[in-house]
Amino acid sequence: xxxxxxxxxxxxxxxxxxxxxxxxxxxxxxxxxxxxxxxxxxxxxxxxxxxxxxxxxxxxxxxxxxxxxxxxxxxxxxxxxxxxxxxxxxxxxxxxxxxxxxxxxxxxxxxxxxxxxxxxxxxxxxxxxxxxxxxxxxxxxxxxxxxxxxxxxxxxxxxxxxxxxxxxxxxxxxxxxxxxxxxxxxxxxxxxxxxxxxxxxxxxxxxxxxxxxxxxxxxxxxxxxxxxxx
Amino acid sequence: xxxxxxxxxxxxxxxxxxxxxxxxxxxxxxxxxxxxxxxxxxxxxxxxxxxxxxxxxxxxxxxxxxxxxxxxxxxxxxxxxxxxxxxxxxxxxxxxxxxxxxxxxxxxxxxxxxxxxxxxxxxxxxxxxxxxxxxxxxxxxxxxxxxxxxxxxxxxxxxxxxxxxxxxxxxxxxxxxxxxxxxxxxxxxxxxxxxxxxxxxxxxxxxxxxxxxxxxxxxxxxxxxxxxxxxxxxxxxxxxxxxxxxxxxxxxxxxxxxxxxxxxxxxxxxxxxxxxxxxxxxxxxxxxxxxxxxxxxxxxxxxxxxxxxxxxxx
Numbered sequence: 001x002x003x004x005x006x007x008x009x010x011x012x013x014x015x016x017x018x019x020x021x022x023x024x025x026x027x028x029x030x031x032x033x034x035x036x037x038x039x040x041x042x043x044x045x046x047x048x049x050x051x052x053x054x055x056x057x058x059x060x061x062x063x064x065x066x067x068x069x070x071x072x073x074x075x076x077x078x079x080x081x082x083x084x085x086x087x088x089x090x091x092x093x094x095x096x097x098x099x100x101x102x103x104x105x106x107x108x109x110x111x112x113x114x115x116x117x118x119x120x121x122x123x124x125x126x127x128x129x130x131x132x133x134x135x136x137x138x139x140x141x142x143x144x145x146x147x148x149x150x151x152x153x154x155x156x157x158x159x160x161x162x163x164x165x166x167x168x169x170x171x172x173x174x175x176x177x178x179x180x181x182x183x184x185x186x187x188x189x190x191x192x193x194x195x196x197x198x199x200x201x202x203x204x205x206x207x208x209x210x211x212x213x214x215x216x217x218x219x220x221x222x223x224x225x226x227x228x229x230x
Numbered sequence: 231x232x233x234x235x236x237x238x239x240x241x242x243x244x245x246x247x248x249x250x251x252x253x254x255x256x257x258x259x260x261x262x263x264x265x266x267x268x269x270x271x272x273x274x275x276x277x278x279x280x281x282x283x284x285x286x287x288x289x290x291x292x293x294x295x296x297x298x299x300x301x302x303x304x305x306x307x308x309x310x311x312x313x314x315x316x317x318x319x320x321x322x323x324x325x326x327x328x329x330x331x332x333x334x335x336x337x338x339x340x341x342x343x344x345x346x347x348x349x350x351x352x353x354x355x356x357x358x359x360x361x362x363x364x365x366x367x368x369x370x371x372x373x374x375x376x377x378x379x380x381x382x383x384x385x386x387x388x389x390x391x392x393x394x395x396x397x398x399x400x401x402x403x404x405x406x407x408x409x410x411x412x413x414x415x416x417x418x419x420x421x422x423x424x425x426x427x428x429x430x431x432x433x434x435x436x437x438x439x440x441x442x443x444x445x446x447x448x449x450x451x452x453x454x455x456x457x458x459x460x461x462x463x464x465x466x467x468x469x470x471x472x473x474x475x476x477x478x479x480x481x482x483x484x485x486x487x488x489x490x491x492x493x494x495x496x497x498x499x500x501x502x503x504x505x506x507x508x509x510x511x512x513x514x515x516x517x518x519x520x521x522x523x524x525x526x527x528x529x530x531x532x533x534x535x536x537x538x539x540x541x542x543x544x
Contacts, residue, residue: 036518037510055520058511075523077510078494097494097527115527116491135491135529153528 003029013040024049024068037077042070047086059096062089065106078115081108084125097134100127103144109198116153119146122163126194136175138165138210147191149200157210161217166191168205176227177213232400233259233508234413235384236476236483237516238537240503242271246369246377248516249384252505253365255512260388263399264368265360267411268382269537272355272480276308277333277408279325280357282397283347286321289313292347293323299340303330316371320396322361323347337406337434344436348397353409355379355480360399380537383478385413391421392438401478404445405434409480412448414441415493415508416473424469444475448484462486462532474526476506482536491529498523504535 004023008016016032020042023030030051032041039058042051047067056075062068065084072080075093079101087106091099097115100108105125113131117139124144131150138146138156141163151169158175166183174180183191187209192201216227233256237248249266270278283292293311300306311325330336333352340349351358359372365386369375385400392398404410418424418440425435425443433446447469451461458479465486474493476485485495485506496510498517505513510523526533 037514037523039509039511056510056523058509074520075510075525094525096525097491115525116529134527 003031006030006032008032008035008038008041013038016041017043020051021046024051037075039077042068045070045087056093062087065089067106075112081106084108094131095129099129100125103127107194113150118148119144119163119165122146128195128198128200130200132169133165133167138163139175141165145191145194147194149202149205159216160210160212162212165210167208167210171208174210177216178210179213181209181211183207183209231259231388231390232415233257233384233386233512234400234415234474234476235508235512236381236413236478236485236504236506236535237384238381238483238502238504238535239379240501242378242380244375244377245269245379245382246374248505249382250365250369250375251515252507252512253384253386255515256386256507256509257364259508260386261364262389262394263360263362263387263396264365265358265385265387265399265401265413266368266374266377266382267351267356267358267384267401267413267478268374268377268379269353269355269409269478269480270357270377270379274354275329277327277329277352277354278357279327279349279352280323280359281348281350282320282322284320284397285346286315286319288346289321292343295343296340296347299336299343300327300330302339303332303336304328305330305336314372316361318362318396322359322372324357333408334406338432341405341434341436344434348436349403349405350397351403351411352406353480356403356409356411356478358401358403358411360385360396360401362394362396362399381478381483383411383413383476383483391417391440395437398437398439400439400441402437402439402442402445404449404477405436407446407449407453410445410449410477412441412445412475412477414444414473414475416471416475416488418443418469418471418473420470440471441475444469444473445477448477458484459532459534462534466530466532474508480537482534484534485526485532487526487529487531489529491527495526495531496523497526499535502536502538506535 033054044064045068049068052071058077062070063082065087067086070089079098094112095110099118116135118137133148135153136155155175157165157178235252308326314322401411421440472492497506505516
């Protein structure tokens with residue numbers, strides 16, 4: 001597979017994304033350089049594409065991915081892989097707020113920590129974070145798994161819907177309407193199957209699995225004061 | 231959604247140029263108005279005033295009345311004011327004045343004219359330049375790129391809570407505390423309650439912009455004896471709303487973020503040579519090489535960056 005180098009610099013983002021798409025359609029591997037942390041790089045990438053970003057990227061990188069393999073060398077800004085349908089995104093460093101927001105399927109692998117609300121409103125897929133997930137991670141996640149190997153910040157799994165948050169390590173505090181449950185051996189095996197291709201299986205982990213307490217499913221406005229955290 | 235920026239230079243230099251770059255990069259966050267707070271060399275005495283008059287046909291009468299108020303307070307103009315006129319109805323001014331006997335008392339009386347002519351900054355080193363228009367438009371009109379200083383703030387406004395007016399843009403001066411300015415990204419939800427409390431203490435607010443409150447609130451806390459760090463920490467639990475704000479004094483820049491971690495702040499700090507902004511791509515305009523970036527993404531964060539490693543903790 002030949003590799004195409006695409007330079008970002010000060011060029012218009014639409015032009016850069018058209019260049020990336022055209023190279024993917026030609027079946028070329030793409031390396032995007034001089035990214036300058038700019039936003040909206042590699043949106044709506046096609047299936048089987050292979051795109052890597054040198055350095056750090058801005059907001060929404062790899063959003064609406066339809067099956068590409070995306071590699072970000074260093075940090076990603078807000079909402080990396082937002083709304084992605086399929087594919088695999090790797091962030092080498094830190095990923096900002098709302099990793100994988102509303103994603104439907106696929107995998108996002110963050111090697112560092114994440115900002116707040118990792119996996120917000122996700123509808124499926126897996127987010128694996130080697131570091132710590134930020135404040136209010138898993139907020140209103142509908143389905144899918146957020147797996148954090150380095151702990152979680154405050155208000156973890158706040159208002160979770162039907163997704164799951166798995167944490168190994170310290171949890172600063174829990175959000176509202178969260179149940180912490182003991183995972184079964186079968187469930188741990190399912191998580192290990194997600195971690196295995198990433199080389200991250202460690203049988204000595206002490207997992208905590210968080211699921212919805214299901215009380216917010218039947219929210220009534222007259223009970224609002226019971227939920228106010230402020 | 232607004233864009234904010236802060237810049238501290240390792241040594242005095244073209245801080246105006248850098249702040250314009252930081253704001254040009256964030257123009258998509260709000261381009262109805264742009265403003266800058268720039269800290270130049272510090273005078274031993276005398277103040278620089280920046281502000282605007284709302285009817286450019288009446289500049290002579292405005293200045294005559296304004297000068298009379300100065301003289302009533304033992305002050306006067308030290309030189310002819312600089313007047314900046316554009317196509318709009320308002321004009322902007324820069325003037326240097328002798329120290330009034332009591333700065334707060336003079337500010338109070340000068341503000342009686344604020345429906346005609348409004349002081350927008352007063353400082354030994356601070357100058358606030360703000361206007362409607364994009365970063366490049368405001369920079370060209372007011373010569374911001376050429377301004378020399380140690381540090382400063384920038385703001386691109388997308389008005390959500392009050393009208394687009396030249397005087398409702400940021401930064402805001404902490405009236406009547408000299409040399410203090412803020413920029414804010416967010417909305418203050420208990421603005422009217424907080425403003426009413428401060429008004430009862432005698433503070434005056436000249437716009438309907440919620441951000442005007444923050445500068446005065448923090449300065450009032452410091453007047454009551456808190457350090458800037460203590461005041462910033464207290465602001466997180468005392469002011470309701472979503473915010474990331476930066477407050478500058480001649481000594482440096484402080485910041486605070488709300489309890490919900492709604493608004494971003496990204497910083498590159500290379501031994502005190504520092505750029506802070508809402509978006510990482512903006513700070514990369516100043517530091518284009520790949521380098522360590524600090525994401526202040528969490529809730530309830532506060533901090534202070536000193537100029538030339540001067541401490542603000544005392």
